[in-house]
Amino acid sequence: MSPRATLAIIGVSFLFVLLPFLAWQASWFGRPLSDAQLTHSLSDADHPRNAQHGLVQLGERIDRHEPGTARWYPQVVALARYPEKQVRLTAAWVMGRDNTSQEFHSALLAMLADSDPMVRANAALALVRFADSSGRAQIHSLLELQVIAAPQSGTLNTRLKVADIVRPGTLLAHISRNVSGNNPGGQNQSAGSNQGGKGSTASATNSDAIGKNEKIEVRSDVPGRVERWLVADGASVTAGQPLLELAPSPDVAWEALRALYLIGQQEDLAVVQNFTRASGDMPRGVQQQAALTLEAIRARSGS
Incomplete structure (x- = not known):
């Protein structure tokens, strides 16, 4: 199976590191927005929680394959440079929802140099859905102390x-x-x-x-x-x-291991190997994913 076909089957289910942190400052972002409200939220530079609400709602529309979502993509790219890191974090998550958008792809590459490690992590994980391994070093670091x-x-x-x-x-x-x-x-x-x-x-x-x-x-x-x-x-x-x-937290380790299943190289084998051992600090699912990731990397490298 080709790498792109594998991405289509496996990569589409990435949850990203962001998801546990969507409820920011006791805000709830599940309230649906009309088109006009969505446009306003994504352009509300003075209220970051409104911008994040709009991003979450747009991400859900993309997941539902609703037509016309691309009209808001320039606003998402602009929010990738927003001063508040939680907004940038959410923008990276949204851009990972549509791996056919070249403007999202380019913006995510730029976000690998973000000042915040969680933003860099989400950008790196999102890039995996574009069959782009540019964030591999960042993903590798998620498995380190x-x-x-x-x-x-x-x-x-x-x-x-x-x-x-x-x-x-x-x-x-x-x-x-x-x-x-x-x-x-x-x-x-x-x-x-x-x-x-x-x-x-x-x-x-x-x-x-x-x-x-x-x-x-x-x-x-x-x-x-x-x-x-x-x-x-x-x-x-x-x-x-x-x-x-x-x-690493179990959620972060699991997401990083899933990403390396697709883009990992020989240089990642040692850090992945650490997670194949039984540990009271990690759920068994992380150990199982590490074993699958090791197998996939070795198959790609012929080792």
């Missing part, structure tokens, strides 16, 4: 323990330090560290008074499970220092 680094120097106060479940936005730790100067206006700051494309996000609420303690929140960009802390609670850390490792 993700290293979260310190956004600033200070004292580490951990919030989670080993084996705790992490979702995008989960608070992992605080880093505190003594502030010796004024922060004009007491404005919030944000800082981030990217460890080989494996991200950490930190946000700070600063004190505007001399000698006060400043706490930086260290939050995860990605879902997963705390594999191990690399620094002890209460220890001093420096900016950029690795703090902890996150193992």
